[in-house]
Amino acid sequence: xxxxxxxxIYPDLATQPYQEFVGNEQYLFQLHVIxxxxxxxxxxxxxxxPIASFEEVETEVVGPGGIVTLFETDVVTAPEVAxxxxxxxxxxxxxxxxxxxxxxxxxxxxIGIDVVFARGLYFANDGGGLDTRSAQWEVQARAIDxxxxxxxxxxxxxxxxxxxxxxxxxxxxxxYAVAPGxxxxxxxRLDTIDTSSRAGHELRWGALRAYLEGTPDFGDxxxxxxxxxxTDNLSQRSSRMINCVVTxxxxxxxxxxxxxAPQPTRSIAWAFADAGRASYGAGLxxxxxxxxxxxxxxxxxxxxxxxFDGVFDSAMTVWEALTRIARCGRAVPVLQGGIVRLFRDxxxxxxxxxxGPRNIVKGSFKIQYIMPGEDTADxxxxxxxxxxxxxxxxxxxxxxxxAAEKPAKVIxxxxxxxxxxxxxxxxxxxDNRYRRKLVSWRTELDGLIPTYGDLVAVTHDMPRWGxxxxxxxxxxxxxxLTISEQLEWAEGQEHYIALRRRDGSPAGPFRVEAIEGAxxxxxxxxxLGFVPYTGTAEERSHFAFGPGEAWSAKARxxxxxxxxxQVEITAVGEDVRVHExxxxx
Numbered sequence: 001x002x003x004x005x006x007x008x009i010y011p012d013l014a015t016q017p018y019q020e021f022v023g024n025e026q027y028l029f030q031l032h033v034i035x036x037x038x039x040x041x042x043x044x045x046x047x048x049x050p051i052a053s054f055e056e057v058e059t060e061v062v063g064p065g066g067i068v069t070l071f072e073t074d075v076v077t078a079p080e081v082a083x084x085x086x087x088x089x090x091x092x093x094x095x096x097x098x099x100x101x102x103x104x105x106x107x108x109x110x111i112g113i114d115v116v117f118a119r120g121l122y123f124a125n126d127g128g129g130l131d132t133r134s135a136q137w138e139v140q141a142r143a144i145d146x147x148x149x150x151x152x153x154x155x156x157x158x159x160x161x162x163x164x165x166x167x168x169x170x171x172x173x174x175x176y177a178v179a180p181g182x183x184x185x186x187x188x189r190l191d192t193i194d195t196s197s198r199a200g201h202e203l204r205w206g207a208l209r210a211y212l213e214g215t216p217d218f219g220d221x222x223x224x225x226x227x228x229x230x231t232d233n234l235s236q237r238s239s240r241m242i243n244c245v246v247t248x249x250x251x252x253x254x255x256x257x258x259x260x261a262p263q264p265t266r267s268i269a270w271a272f273a274d275a276g277r278a279s280y281g282a283g284l285x286x287x288x289x290x291x292x293x294x295x296x297x298x299x300x301x302x303x304x305x306x307x308f309d310g311v312f313d314s315a316m317t318v319w320e321a322l323t324r325i326a327r328c329g330r331a332v333p334v335l336q337g338g339i340v341r342l343f344r345d346x347x348x349x350x351x352x353x354x355x356g357p358r359n360i361v362k363g364s365f366k367i368q369y370i371m372p373g374e375d376t377a378d379x380x381x382x383x384x385x386x387x388x389x390x391x392x393x394x395x396x397x398x399x400x401x402x403a404a405e406k407p408a409k410v411i412x413x414x415x416x417x418x419x420x421x422x423x424x425x426x427x428x429x430x431d432n433r434y435r436r437k438l439v440s441w442r443t444e445l446d447g448l449i450p451t452y453g454d455l456v457a458v459t460h461d462m463p464r465w466g467x468x469x470x471x472x473x474x475x476x477x478x479x480x481l482t483i484s485e486q487l488e489w490a491e492g493q494e495h496y497i498a499l500r501r502r503d504g505s506p507a508g509p510f511r512v513e514a515i516e517g518a519x520x521x522x523x524x525x526x527x528l529g530f531v532p533y534t535g536t537a538e539e540r541s542h543f544a545f546g547p548g549e550a551w552s553a554k555a556r557x558x559x560x561x562x563x564x565x566q567v568e569i570t571a572v573g574e575d576v577r578v579h580e581x582x583x584x585x
Contacts, residue, residue: 002280002311002312003035003246003311004266004271004311004325004414005271005307005308006042006245006247006248006416007246007310007385008243008390009035009243010243011033011243011244013030013031014073016076018075019077020112020114021114021171025229026230027227028230029070029225029227032226033218033224034224035246035248035311036221037248037274038063038262039246039247039248039249041061041224041246042244042245042247043244043245044242046243051242056228056229056230057226057227057228058070058226059224059225059226059227060225061222062222062225064219064222065220070227071227072211073215073225074214074215075210075212076102076103077207078099078100078101078208080208081099083116083204084204085203085205086115086189086205087189088188088191088192088193089188095140095186096187096188097185097187098184098186100144100148100184102182104146104147104182106182107181107182108178108180108183109178110176110210111139111141111157111176111185111208111210111211112175112208112209112210113174113206113207113208113209114172114174114206114209115137115160115171115172115174115204116172116203117162117169117203119167119169119201120164120168120170120200121133121162121164122166122199123165123199133163133165133194133199133200134161135163135201135203136191137189138158138159138160138188138190139174139176139185139186139187140157140185141184141186142154142155143181143183150184158176159190160174175211180213187205189203224242247264248264248266249263250263250267250271250273251270252265253273253291255291266308266309267307268298268326269294269301269329269342270298271308271310271325272322272326272333272342276289276318276322281318282318287339290341293341294342297331300344305420306330306423307416308328309385309387309414309415309416310413319333322340324414327412328412328424331343331345332453336451345453345556348455348556350506351456351457352504353450354456354500354505354542355441356458356459356466356468356469356542356543356544358469358542359443360460361441361566364441365460366440366441367437367439367462367463368438368439369437370436370437371436372433372436376432377406377429377432378398378404378429379397379404379405379406379408380398380407380429380432381409381410381425382394382395382396382397382411382415382421382424382428384411384416384417385415385416387417388418396425397426397428399426399429399433408428408432410425437572438570438571439555439570441458442563442569443566443567443569447562447567447568452559452560453557455554456554456557456569456571457506457544458552458554458555459544459546459553465552466550466551467487467544467545467546468545469485469542470483470484471483471484471532471540473534476531479525480515480521480523480524481497481522481543483520483545486519487514490547493548494511495512495513495514495546495547495551496508496510496545496547497509497512497543497544498552499528499530499532506544507528508526509551510524511525512545513525553573557569557570558571558572
């Protein structure tokens with residue numbers, strides 16, 4: 001798994017757990033993988049209790065490239081051995097097995113076995129006490145190839161004997177060194193079983209383990225090794241309740257110093273960058289990611305308290321992961337010119353381009369109004385993972401005048417803070433209410449000036465979004481502007497005009513007044529700061545005119561599609577109330 005930010009996890013197993021008995025006490029060895037990369041472990045717990053409360057538990061955190069020293073990690077337990085009773089030939093028994101100890105294409109350096117005296121080992125004497133009884137058995141192994149065929153003779157690993165006077169269950173573990181290879185193992189009892197009802201003399205083969213050679217390479221991951229002694233405090237069920245509160249360590253980029261050493265962070269920006277740069281992500285070079293924009297966005301998100309705390313524990317495309325990370329910060333990833341960029345929906349005041357009758361292809365301008373209906377959502381219920389309870393939670397956000405009777409449900413992956421979920425829910429509710437006007441048009445190469453998320457000014461006579469045309473003449477001394485169109489003036493209102501510079505960006509708006517007796521000439525009351533072009537060698541400066549803010553409509557670009565020598569732009573009508581609702585929250 002790949003984790004970002006701070007989260008509670010029940011870590012996956014890195015290897016198969018195994019058990020051993022020492023002094024008739026059972027020890028369980030579990031190796032967990034926290035995730036890809038480096039982490040700070042804030043807490044290791046068994047369910048809700050810190051693991052430090054259990055004296056029977058030892059832990060070791062191993063960073064990427066480290067070696068586990070608490071126990072051997074590459075141990076295989078044969079499932080076929082499950083408590084078979086051992087009998088001697090005198091009791092009509094025979095060898096139990098053979099059972100394969102390790103899989104094909106692996107080499108075992110040690111063989112381990114467990115024997116169990118389920119009823120204990122004793123003889124009840126006439127005085128009510130317990131006398132000592134003994135048991136003997138033999139363990140043999142034989143080398144086999146990857147097809148399971150024997151390639152050697154049976155070799156005795158050990159002839160063991162054990163004596164005790166107890167009616168409590170006894171469990172013993174033995175470990176034998178072998179030449180590296182693949183083995184099958186068998187066992188037999190050597191002594192005759194005391195079948196008296198007063199005796200506990202039953203011997204069973206509890207487990208067969210192979211300790212494999214070499215050190216496994218777990219990759220660039222953080223591991224948690226846990227050694228647990230079975231007691232009244234700890235059970236088999238408890239061993240499956242191990243969880244951790246961890247914070248991901250990621251490098252942070254700065255325009256001056258570059259990448260830092262990995263440090264604990266919950267940043268949306270650096271989680272996004274890691275998903276783009278990492279080997280388990282897109283594997284992009286720094287030049288393929290807009291790091292300057294990420295750094296600027298990180299300052300915004302840090303100031304707002306927006307974080308990304310998410311766990312990716314199933315396979316998905318990199319683009320889907322980038323989209324999920326960005327959405328937690330109200331942003332969208334865009335691939336532009338081979339560079340991955342991130343655009344956040346925020347209030348913008350200055351359009352990057354102007355479009356009007358002179359650069360909108362005739363007949364291409366379309367407006368679609370999305371009318372609300374009976375089933376239109378009037379609120380947003382945001383589902384998130386609450387960092388206080390570490391459980392799924394939800395909060396419903398609605399605008400002040402909303403009845404909140406038909407909330408839409410949204411899952412905000414990576415959000416663990418209720419206030420962040422409330423802010424995003426309120427933004428979605430405002431976006432759903434106020435942005436219900438889609439505009440599209442075709443233009444020429446002017447359409448390549450804006451990109452996804454940019455604010456543009458649109459002037460068109462069909463919806464009466466201002467008046468547009470081109471500048472015919474400019475008298476700087478008199479501040480008189482002559483234009484190509486007859487203008488309509490509204491009484492009692494201030495009028496403004498915006499002009500398009502040579503690079504396509506708008507200048508203004510500037511206050512203007514009518515000149516009596518001059519239908520197409522007006523006086524500019526504010527300094528322009530540049531000279532409008534009125535010649536014939538290139539396109540003349542375009543203008544947009546209207547009273548107050550009505551000189552144009554503002555729209556946010558959501559698609560730019562080249563169509564041969566033309567460009568089709570789709571935008572959504574912008575409304576400042578979308579962002580005012582967020583500021584009010």
